[in-house]
Each structure stands twice: as structure tokens, then as C-alpha cells.
Amino acid sequence: MFSFVVRRVIYLVIVLLILSFLTYLLFFGGNPGNIAAQVVGRNATAAQIANTRIRLGLNHSLLYQWWHYVTQAVFHGNLGTDFQNQEPVITEIKQALPVTASLTIGGAILWMLLGIPIGIQSATKPRSIRDRLSTIFALTFLSIPSFVLGLVMLYFLFFDLTDHAHLHWFPSGTYVPITQNVGQWFVHMILPWISIALVSAAVYTRLMRASLLDVLGEDYIRTARAKGLPRRTVLFKHGVRAALSPIVTQFGLDIGTLLGGAVITEQVFSLQGIGKLSLTSLFSKNLPVVSGTILLGAAFIVIFNAIVDVLYAVLDPRVRLS
Amino acid sequence: MPLFEVQDLRVTFHTDDGDVRAVQGMSFSLDRGETLGIVGESGSGKSVSTQTVVGLVNGAEVSGSAVFDGVDLLQASEKTMRGLRGESISMIFQDPLTSLHPLYKVGDQIAEAVKAHRKISRSDARARAVQLLRDVGIPNPEGRAREYPHKFSGGMRQRAMIAMALALEPKMLIADEPTTALDVTVQAQILDLIERLRTEHQTAVILITHDMGVVAEVADKVVVMYAGRPVEVADTRSLFTEPHHPYTQGLLRSIPAFAARLDKLEAIPGAPPSLMVEQTGCPFAPRCPHVVTACTTSVPPLEPAGSAPGHLSACIRSRHAVGVDATDGSAGQSAPSGESTSWKGSASV
Numbered sequence: 001m002f003s004f005v006v007r008r009v010i011y012l013v014i015v016l017l018i019l020s021f022l023t024y025l026l027f028f029g030g031n032p033g034n035i036a037a038q039v040v041g042r043n044a045t046a047a048q049i050a051n052t053r054i055r056l057g058l059n060h061s062l063l064y065q066w067w068h069y070v071t072q073a074v075f076h077g078n079l080g081t082d083f084q085n086q087e088p089v090i091t092e093i094k095q096a097l098p099v100t101a102s103l104t105i106g107g108a109i110l111w112m113l114l115g116i117p118i119g120i121q122s123a124t125k126p127r128s129i130r131d132r133l134s135t136i137f138a139l140t141f142l143s144i145p146s147f148v149l150g151l152v153m154l155y156f157l158f159f160d161l162t163d164h165a166h167l168h169w170f171p172s173g174t175y176v177p178i179t180q181n182v183g184q185w186f187v188h189m190i191l192p193w194i195s196i197a198l199v200s201a202a203v204y205t206r207l208m209r210a211s212l213l214d215v216l217g218e219d220y221i222r223t224a225r226a227k228g229l230p231r232r233t234v235l236f237k238h239g240v241r242a243a244l245s246p247i248v249t250q251f252g253l254d255i256g257t258l259l260g261g262a263v264i265t266e267q268v269f270s271l272q273g274i275g276k277l278s279l280t281s282l283f284s285k286n287l288p289v290v291s292g293t294i295l296l297g298a299a300f301i302v303i304f305n306a307i308v309d310v311l312y313a314v315l316d317p318r319v320r321l322s
Numbered sequence: 323m324p325l326f327e328v329q330d331l332r333v334t335f336h337t338d339d340g341d342v343r344a345v346q347g348m349s350f351s352l353d354r355g356e357t358l359g360i361v362g363e364s365g366s367g368k369s370v371s372t373q374t375v376v377g378l379v380n381g382a383e384v385s386g387s388a389v390f391d392g393v394d395l396l397q398a399s400e401k402t403m404r405g406l407r408g409e410s411i412s413m414i415f416q417d418p419l420t421s422l423h424p425l426y427k428v429g430d431q432i433a434e435a436v437k438a439h440r441k442i443s444r445s446d447a448r449a450r451a452v453q454l455l456r457d458v459g460i461p462n463p464e465g466r467a468r469e470y471p472h473k474f475s476g477g478m479r480q481r482a483m484i485a486m487a488l489a490l491e492p493k494m495l496i497a498d499e500p501t502t503a504l505d506v507t508v509q510a511q512i513l514d515l516i517e518r519l520r521t522e523h524q525t526a527v528i529l530i531t532h533d534m535g536v537v538a539e540v541a542d543k544v545v546v547m548y549a550g551r552p553v554e555v556a557d558t559r560s561l562f563t564e565p566h567h568p569y570t571q572g573l574l575r576s577i578p579a580f581a582a583r584l585d586k587l588e589a590i591p592g593a594p595p596s597l598m599v600e601q602t603g604c605p606f607a608p609r610c611p612h613v614v615t616a617c618t619t620s621v622p623p624l625e626p627a628g629s630a631p632g633h634l635s636a637c638i639r640s641r642h643a644v645g646v647d648a649t650d651g652s653a654g655q656s657a658p659s660g661e662s663t664s665w666k667g668s669a670s671v
Binding site for chain 2: 218219220222223224225226227228229230231233238241242315316317318
């Protein structure tokens with residue numbers, strides 16, 4: 001276990017180094033124009049622009065700038081300084097992360113609560129009416145882009161209800177921190193959660209169905225029935241338990257990816273999360289912030305991959321961490 | 323009254339491509355402490371018929387009767403069946419590698435079988451599991467009970483399956499090709515184990531196999547199946563000394579250990595008929611060396627054949643030509659009686 005963690009940490013460091021370098025390479029390769037001029041503003045003098053250029057370190061070579069960023073990130077832990085407002089990038093990420101985490105965790109709980117039972121249901125009675133309905137459900141939400149779903153929900157459940165029916169089911173405004181008011185945090189998150197969960201629930205329904213159908217055809221399920229075990233025990237203890245591995249893999253990857261920012265959902269619901277932060281920083285060519293959000297997303301993916309591997313070993317005694 | 327009596331069992335699967343008549347009129351009976359061998363090649367309906375009667379086959383149309391200890395299993399509720407399975411009727415399967423759950427400890431899987439039918443504490447069930455593992459000859463049963471199946475060899479897994487099947491001292495054990503996936507020396511050990519348990523507990527055993535050697539070794543009587551039908555029913559000695567049905571004769575001639583006395587190993591030409599086509603004549607007719615026109619006009623019923631009582635054969639020759647084998651140099655006739663039960667090993671259909 002210890003050597004596993006050490007190896008994964010080394011792996012993480014290498015991934016982050018490579019990614020940050022690629023970010024710098026792509027950023028300057030993409031011909032960003034005169035960044036200093038954009039930062040200072042329209043009416044700046046040539047001298048001001050030149051000063052800013054030096055202040056931001058843009059006069060140095062790409063390699064030097066990257067290395068400066070890496071050492072700053074490592075030794076100061078601030079992930080660089082925002083070009084625009086001089087804030088440490090880490091501060092901005094700390095503000096945005098709770099929003100994205102709220103969205104991710106709530107959404108994940110909701111899509112698991114929807115997807116897993118529907119998937120189990122359709123696997124136990126393949127080709128039944130319920131199975132067909134769940135297939136329709138899955139295909140519908142799989143084919144709707146999440147921004148369409150989000151906008152449609154906003155239109156009908158927020159504007160229509162509030163303006164025309166005068167039902168204030170969903171409040172206006174955006175994210176309320178959970179530390180400030182749990183109830184308000186919850187009601188403000190409902191629509192984003194649903195919009196993110198429905199699409200994923202469809203994926204998990206299909207995944208659970210396929211995996212459980214496979215398992216239910218296994219010889220050990222026949223053995224369990226031959227032992228005279230009750231139906232539920234056969235289904236859950238012997239069937240679902242063995243069908244979980246692919247679900248866990250997908251879940252780990254999804255959580256890791258989403259924590260790195262749900263760009264579209266955050267944009268639709270005006271949530272100031274990581275996705276929104278990376279989008280605005282990209283448009284304003286704010287390199288340290290762009291790089292910071294990319295590294296954060298990568299770190300989450302690597303970390304959750306490692307967690308998935310650990311869970312695999314916990315779930316299946318045949319798998320050993322080596 | 324026999325412990326288990328199956329009469330005219332028919333199993334049909336309705337598929338998109340048409341009806342598959344997997345079993346078409348299977349009948350046999352079995353007493354306490356008796357071993358019945360069911361022989362036939364793949365797809366002949368051996369496994370389907372037994373798994374159907376214990377309710378492990380889903381989505382099939384089933385008719386006939388299967389009376390076990392006074393209960394018709396084909397009419398019984400799912401609850402009744404669940405009570406019987408594992409408690410009175412146990413099963414072991416062909417592939418011990420996949421028949422044990424990979425995610426649970428072997429001891430726990432056996433204890434689970436006990437707890438499904440008895441009000442018994444967790445620790446007592448565990449202790450019983452260890453005892454059972456010891457009974458089936460697994461060394462260090464305490465330690466082994468705490469291990470997962472992937473740490474067990476094939477033979478050990480089959481022993482563990484047997485331990486699980488015998489946990490509640492069932493009245494009947496259905497062993498579905500219990501030795502097929504095992505190597506020859508382990509095969510003999512497993513057969514000895516089943517034999518020992520049969521004599522100790524008076525358990526009735528249904529042994530499904532395609533291995534004539536295994537049948538010769540352990541069965542008291544035999545049903546030979548072909549294309550979903552029983553074609554010959556006889557006590558083991560009579561089957562091996564006076565095989566009547568041409569299919570049985572063909573099977574015996576294709577056993578290496580046995581055919582060594584003949585000039586060459588004979589294969590039965592052709593392949594079994596499709597189970598999707600309704601049979602209008604003897605299903606073996608296309609491959610039979612003795613085929614006559616009458617064979618193709620109606621399906622021959624099981625009728626007395628040979629000298630032993632209870633020896634039945636589904637061949638039109640049994641009506642008028644008992645003993646016709648003597649003239650065609652059949653393998654069965656040339657086998658010295660008494661030797662038949664000594665064949666061991668890997669004779670396969």
C-alpha cells in the first residue's frame with residue numbers, strides 16, 4: 001500500500017510537470033498577441049506596457065517563464081499570480097472550488113440514486129416494459145446536450161413558473177455558500193444538480209444494466225440459487241455486488257473530471273466554479289489562472305484514478321495493489 | 323415409492339428463431355442411496371432436464387411431472403422450491419472455477435448455504451463450514467475457510483462445492499459433470515468422495531456426464547440421452563454387456579480403453595439433429611448403421627430389450643430383433659462381463 005501511494009505521487013508530479021509545460025507551450029504557440037497591452041488597458045502608454053511586460057515576466061523565454069511558474073507553485077504554493085488582479089491563483093481556486101464541489105457531489109448522489117436502481121431493475125427483467133422504459137429514459141438524456149437540458153429547465157422551471165405562474169419554487173440568484181445558509185445553498189443547487197445528473201444517470205443506467213446482466217449469467221449465480229438463497233440475496237449480495245467494478249471505475253473518473261470544472265453547467269447557471277474560472281481566464285489570456293485550473297483538473301483525475309485502484313482492490317480480493 | 327420419479331418431462335424454449343425442443347419425453351426414477359448416470363453428448367438435454375426440475379431454468383415451457391418425496395417439483399411454488407434447493411436437493415456443477423463466487427471467502431459461502439435453511443448463529447455456521455471442508459478432505463480447513471476461491475486449485479474448489487452441496491445432508495445430489503473440468507487423478511478422488519458420501523448418508527445421486535468410464539465406475543443404472551430423448555435405460559452392467567440401442571453401441575465403440583480390443587477407434591458418423599426441427603422418426607436414424615425405412619416414419623418408444631429386467635431401448639429392433647447384436651460383432655457383446663466396471667479414466671463421447 002505504501003509503495004503504491006509513493007508510486008502514484010511520483011506519477012502525479014510527472015503528469016503535472018508535463019501538463020504545465022504543454023500549457024505554456026500551447027498558450028504561446030497560439031499567438032496570444034500583446035498580453036501586457038491587454039492587461040494594462042486601452043489608454044496605456046508604451047512605457048506602461050513595457051513595464052507591465054517586465055512585471056509579468058513576459059520578456060523572458062518560454063522555458064524560463066515555465067520554470068519560474070513551477071518553482072513559484074512549488075515553493076510558495078500559490079500556483080502563480082493572476083495577471084489581471086495580482087491575486088495568487090490559489091486564492092481564486094479556493095473560492096471557486098466549493099461551488100464546483102457542491103455541484104459535483106450533489107449531482108453524483110442524484111445520478112447514482114437514479115441510475116443504479118433503474119439499471120438493476122432493467123437487468124433483472126430484460127425486455128420487460130420497465131426495461132424498455134428505462135432504455136427510452138437513457139437514450140433520451142444521453143442524446144440531449146447538457147446545455148440544452150439546463151436552458152430548457154431554466155426556461156420552464158424558473159422563468160415560466162416564476163413569471164407566469166408566480167410559483168417561486170426555485171429562487172433567483174446564484175450560489176449561496178453552504179456555510180452561510182444550508183437551505184438556500186440546497187434550493188439554489190437543485191436545478192444545476194438535476195441538469196448534471198440526468199445525463200450521467202442515463203450513462204449509469206446502461207452501465208449497471210450491462211454489468212449486472214453479465215453477472216447474472218455467471219455460474220456462481222446459479223450456485224447461489226441452487227443453495228436455496230432468497231431472491232433478494234441472490235440479486236444483491238451475489239449479483240449487484242459483483243457487478244459494481246465497472247461502475248466504480250466510471251464513477252471515479254466522472255468525479256475526477258467534474259471536480260476539474262463543469263464548464264457548460266456552471267456557465268448556464270452562472271455558478272462561479274472552476275469551470276467558469278477557467279473559461280474567463282482563457283478569454284482574458286490570463287495564463288497563470290488557465291494553467292492553475294488545468295493542473296487542478298489533472299490532479300483530480302490522477303488522484304481519483306488512484307482511489308479507483310484502491311477501491312478495486314477492496315471490492316475484489318483477486319486484485320492486489322502491486 | 324421411489325425418492326424421485328420423473329415422467330415424460332418436456333422442455334421447450336421459445337426463441338426468436340423458433341422453438342428449441344431441448345427435452346422431449348425424459349423419464350427415470352431413483353431410489354435412496356442409488357446412483358443414476360445420465361449420459362449423452364453436448365446438447366442432448368442432460369443438464370437442461372435436471373436444472374429444469376429443480377427450477378433453475380427460466381423462460382422455458384415445461385410439461386410432465388417430477389415427483390420428489392411426494393412433491394411435484396414442476397407444480398411447486400418458488401418458495402417451496404427454494405426450501406428444497408440446498409436443503410433436500412443439492413447440486414454441483416461442471417466448472418468449479420466459475421461456480422464459486424469470486425468475491426466471498428470459501429468458508430462464508432458454505433456457511434451461507436447452512437444459514438439459508440437453518441436458524442444457526444454465524445459462528446456455528448462457520449464452524450460447520452470448517453467441519454465440512456475437513457470432511458471432503460481439504461487440508462488445514464480452518465485456514466482454507468478464510469481464503470478466497472482463487473487461492474484454491476480446481477480439485478479443491480470442486481471439493482468445496484461438494485462440501486457446500488452436502489452441508490445439510492440432502493436426500494439427493496445432482497452432480498452435473500462434476501469431473502469434466504478436472505484432471506484424471508483428481509477426477510478419481512472426486513468420484514470416490516461422492517461414492518463415500520452416498521454410502522454414508524444414503525444420498526441418491528444423479529450423475530450427469532459424457533464420460534462412459536465415469537458411468538461404469540459409479541452408476542447403478544444409466545439413462546442414455548440423444549437429441550433430447552432417452553434412447554436406452556438399463557442397469558449399468560446390462561448396459562455395458564448388452565448395449566441395445568445402436569447409439570449406445572456406437573458410444574461404447576468410441577471409447578479408447580475399450581476399443582483397444584478392436585482394430586480401430588470408431589467414431590459415429592454425422593452429427594446430432596437440430597432440436598428446432600420436429601422429429602418425425604428415430605432421431606438417430608440418419609447416423610444409424612442398421613437404419614431401415616420404418617425408422618423414419620415414427621419415433622420409437624422405450625420398450626423392453628435384452629435379457630435384464632428394466633432394460634429399455636427406443637429402437638424398433640427391440641420389438642422383433644433382440645440380440646441382433648450377436649451377429650454384427652458389436653463391441654458390447656465382446657466385452658467380458660465384470661470387466662466393465664473397472665474402466666476408469668477419460669473415455670469421452
